Amino acid sequence: MASLGQLIAGIAHEINNPMGAIKASSQLILENIKNQILNQEKIIHLLSSKPLEKRKLFFKWMTEPFEKRNQLHGSEARKQKKLINEKLERLGCKDSEFVAEEVVDSGVQNGLSIIEHLCHEEDFLDFFNYGIQYIHTSRNLNSILESIQRVSKILYALKNFSHFDKKGxxxxxxxxxxxxxxxxxxxxxxxxxxxxxxxxxxxxxxxxxxxxxxxxxxxxxxxxxxxxxxxxxxxxxxxxxxxxxxxxxxxxxxxxxxxxxxxxxxxxxxxxxxxxxxxxxxxxxxxxxxxxxxxxxxxxxxxxxxxxxxxxxxxxxxxx
The missing domain is CATH 3.30.565.10 (Histidine kinase-like ATPase, C-terminal domain)
Known part of the structure; x- marks a missing residue:
């Protein structure tokens, strides 16, 4: 009974963690959607004045991280932020330090070549902030999916643990x-x-x-x-x-x-x-x-x- 009690407490803890992640990610998604709606009219107006090629580049940068992301941590992340900041500064990017932080923290440094093509634009930060919110939304959705899979795995194990074959x-x-x-x-x-x-x-x-x-x-x-x-x-x-x-x-x-x-x-x-x-x-x-x-x-x-x-x-x- 003591070991069963510890097992139940452990399972409750294991389920509570992903449920907390689902809740936090859902709140962030709602906040991102709200901000995107508020800025949508402005972005549509700015996009309409851009050449087709640049519009395609912008949407490519927004959608690529949905499929692949390279998350860095610790010293490697700090090193990349510094390198990206220096590169964007040379290209005349406003708030290059902020952009470098967001790019590495979101794990989308693989799309840096696209940012380099757009960063000298006067209204680049408007586009960047709008796009990064989509990228954050995709990251939070992935977190929810991973948490659901974790809970499903635990529940499947519990079902196997508690099921008894009455036929023997x-x-x-x-x-x-x-x-x-x-x-x-x-x-x-x-x-x-x-x-x-x-x-x-x-x-x-x-x-x-x-x-x-x-x-x-x-x-x-x-x-x-x-x-x-x-x-x-x-x-x-x-x-x-x-x-x-x-x-x-x-x-x-x-x-x-x-x-x-x-x-x-x-x-x-x-x-x-x-x-x-x-x-x-x-x-x-x-x-x-x-x-x-x-x-x-x-x-x-x-x-x-x-x-x-x-x-x-x-x-x-x-x-x-």
Whole structure:
């Protein structure tokens, strides 16, 4: 129940972040649209006096960032701003420093050649401000789309996590996607202090299994690994296939390795016992690894543990 409570709190946090981004981006879009409407008559009048070629250049500059953008950060962004400012100054651009800031911050420096053709115009800043608002709108719309995709991914993982097959039939399942469902749900506990190393096969690996039962296996093993590392360390998940020469069966071997304190030899033989736990009162029931063992046995598989100080590996072997 404690781990479930932490999971729910983490998911609420993970959904709240993209929802906040959607709200902020929507407000900025509304503000940009309002400003564009207020300036539209002026821009239409100015455009009508321009040659067709320059009108085409202006619209090309406005629409290109919808498809491609090169966002720079830190020292690289500062370096580019300085170079662009100096170049525009030489070309006689008014407020070249402001233009350089906006160009780099919006990630549209790839369209600088078009700005160079237009920047000496008397009314360039009117056009630039109008166009940059369209570019900001496209950036905010992309932020909304990315946030929606993030929420959808979390909800899809939750659906997989909570769904139970009432018929109890094995289902041909993508093993990698099954494990990734749990990593998505625990992202909030993982992302700040834990580095994940994935060692997966080049192609998807499908096995006949009870997918929702296996999700409980990965949930217990991954959450235990996170706690063992005190939420800071390296979590390595590897998947390999091998053939048993004696039985001629193919096996999927899933290893979940952490850089935590490890398990002492004194208790290693007891960790799968029901109600045995080394956690503080209220933090664990001592049933997690017993559930894992029973589910693995249900799949005619096996589970092993290797441990030494600073390293622990659970290996789950499942028949393919």
């Amino acid at each position: 039939n094995k289902i041909n399942t993508d093993l990698i996607a099954n494990i990734e469902t749990v990593l998505i749900l625990y992202n909030s506990q993982i992302k700040n202090g834990i580095r994940i190393v994935r060692e997966y096969p080049d192609s998807n690996l499908y096995i006949d299994c009870y997918p929702n039962d296996l999700i409980q296996v990965w949930t217990n093993l991954i959450f235990n690994a996170i706690q063992a590392m005190s939420y800071k360390g390296v979590l390595t998940i590897s998947i390999q296939t091998e053939k048993d020469s004696f039985t001629n069966l193919n096996w999927a071997k899933i290893q979940i390795e952490d850089t935590g304190t490890g398990i002492s030899d004194a208790i290693k033989d007891r960790i799968f016992e029901p109600f045995f736990t080394t956690k503080e009162l209220g933090e664990g029931s001592g049933l997690g690894l017993d559930i894992v063992r029973r589910i693995v046995q249900k799949h005619d598989g096996k589970i092993e543990v290797f441990s030494k100080p600073g390293n622990k590996i659970f290996t789950v072997s499942l028949p393919i």
